[in-house]
Amino acid sequence: MTLIPLSSMESVVDLSALVEAHSATLFRVAHSILRSPEEAKDVVQDVFVRVLKHRSKLSHVSDVRVWLIRIAWNLALDRKKRKKLEQFDPHFADTLVSKEVAADRAIDQAQRLRAVLQEIERLPNAERQVLLLSTVKELGTADLGRVLGRSEAAIRGLLHRGRTRLQNKLEGKL
């Protein structure tokens, strides 16, 4: 039986509290970028591994929640850089298709949803980031501003421009 030092026990307690409070939010943040539950789970684990390694800096962090979301965001972006657009999970769009419609309409809807996801990936970085982070329901505009280092007005402007650009592109494509 291995004895864990007292400082480690305190860290475990602190970490367990952090995991319980923020893991769901971090999972959604990572999933909004990666669209894969497995990879999003790996990102959440990596976030807390980093917290474990740098927990001495926790006392200097003013907003732990924003700090954790930034770590998850950066880790997810780093993972995404290794993947091509075609390597994203194609089944995510299929899971969103309504099961109550006819088969031919379901296929058409799935194609449209895949096109939306592809066009989101082609948006400018700032607009795409704001659009994806806005899907995390725990994050308001102020939170988005703190995570991305922008003002609330800038976040609202980016969100509007991104959505308009996405709609225009889809209309032109369709």
Added chain:
Amino acid sequence: MSREQTRQDIDHILAGLSSVETPPDLEREVMAHLATIMREEPLQEKTGPRAMRWSRPRWFVVLPVSSFAALVLFLALHLSRSGPATPTFKPVDSTSVSKVLPGTSAPALREKVSPSLRIKAAPPKTPPRRQARLTLASASLSYPAPPAPLTDEEKLLAHIAYKADPVQVAALDRLAIEAKEQTEREDFHRFFNGGNE
């Protein structure tokens, strides 16, 4: 496709991303993963910043220590090389040996010195420098090979060569030598006393 349809599709995607369900065992898996990491790296998590501080190389500590180690190594090598580590063989004649140990002939010296030297050089626990000195001394005494004991004929010849008359050496016939000596004595007396007689 209408603009409304496109807007609905965008909302559908964003809502789908927003409503993604977190795995029910996410927290447990994360904690298990962290526990595994903490078991694997107990020192790192225990010491934290102190461990990071000590892991950095400090030039003002490393430089003097490495300089001192290099000095000690140099001195050790220099002292070990200054001694006669490798014996060199030089031809030594018996006269030089006699000069080193006056009053002792080469065979006697070999008989007296060599066994003792052999005994001293034999133990393996002799310090390297002393052993090298002993090896060199024994090598000097045994090269060239000492002369063998003289036979009886050689002793007789040596006795004649160093103590008898050279004419005697040449004239081995004892009777002829005595006759010649007798003739010479008579000639001597005749020359000096002949006029008086």
